[in-house]
Structure formats: C-alpha cells, structure tokens
Amino acid sequence: MSDDIAYRQRRYLIMMGIRAACFIIAVVLFVNHLGWLTAIPLVGAIAIPYFAVVFANGGREPSVPRGFQAYEPNLPARYSPPAHTGPGTAPGTGSGAPADPGTPGANGAPRQNT
Numbered sequence: 001m002s003d004d005i006a007y008r009q010r011r012y013l014i015m016m017g018i019r020a021a022c023f024i025i026a027v028v029l030f031v032n033h034l035g036w037l038t039a040i041p042l043v044g045a046i047a048i049p050y051f052a053v054v055f056a057n058g059g060r061e062p063s064v065p066r067g068f069q070a071y072e073p074n075l076p077a078r079y080s081p082p083a084h085t086g087p088g089t090a091p092g093t094g095s096g097a098p099a100d101p102g103t104p105g106a107n108g109a110p111r112q113n114t
Contacts, residue, residue, distance in 0.1 A: 008056045015052035019045050 022044040029038040 008058075012052050012056040015048055015055070019048040019052070022048065 022041040026038050026042040026045055029041065
C-alpha cells in the first residue's frame with residue numbers, strides 16, 4: 001500500500017514540476033512579446049493541476065471484482081414481547097395459576113369487601 005502512495009506522490013510532484021516549468025516558460029514568452037505563443041504553456045500551467053490531483057487521488061483498483069451487493073442495513077433486533085403463559089395468569093407470577101383479585105397479597109392491595 002505504501003508503494004502505491006509513494007508512486008502517486010512522485011507522479012504528482014513530477015506533474016507539478018512540469019506545471020512550474022510551463023508557467024516560467026509562459027512568463028518568459030510574455031516578456032519577450034511573443035503573443036499567442038504564450039498561451040500554449042499557460043494553458044498547460046492551468047490544466048495540469050487538475051489532472052495531477054485526479055491522478056494522485058485515484059488509488060489502486062480493487063483486485064477482486066465485487067459485483068452487485070444488496071444493501072443490508074445494520075438494524076437492532078426487533079422487539080418481541082414476552083411469551084404469554086396462558087389465560088388467567090397474573091403478569092409476573094408465571095405459575096400458571098389464576099390470580100384472585102380478592103386474595104390479599106395477590107396484587108398488593110388489601111382485600112375488598114363486597
């Protein structure tokens with residue numbers, strides 16, 4: 001991986017050196033009043049940075065083609081309520097015996113007089 005990065009850095013620096021040379025040549029041609037001939041290295045000095053950055057940021061290609069992969073979101077598990085033990089059971093008792101609301105202590109309330 002570091003060999004790839006070193007190669008891209010070296011290529012970028014070479015391209016920036018060529019750009020600097022184009023800019024210096026354009027200035028020399030402009031000072032010597034060579035007119036439209038100045039535009040050729042000037043266009044190179046303007047266009048080369050774009051290509052240098054594109055080439056420097058383009059990493060290596062993946063060695064194994066992956067193909068299409070369906071999107072699978074990483075979601076938490078769905079909530080499933082606790083299993084119901086049967087009809088007539090009091091929540092939290094789990095014994096399966098029907099709870100009598102009039103029995104003291106069944107639900108924490110005192111016995112009701114009816």
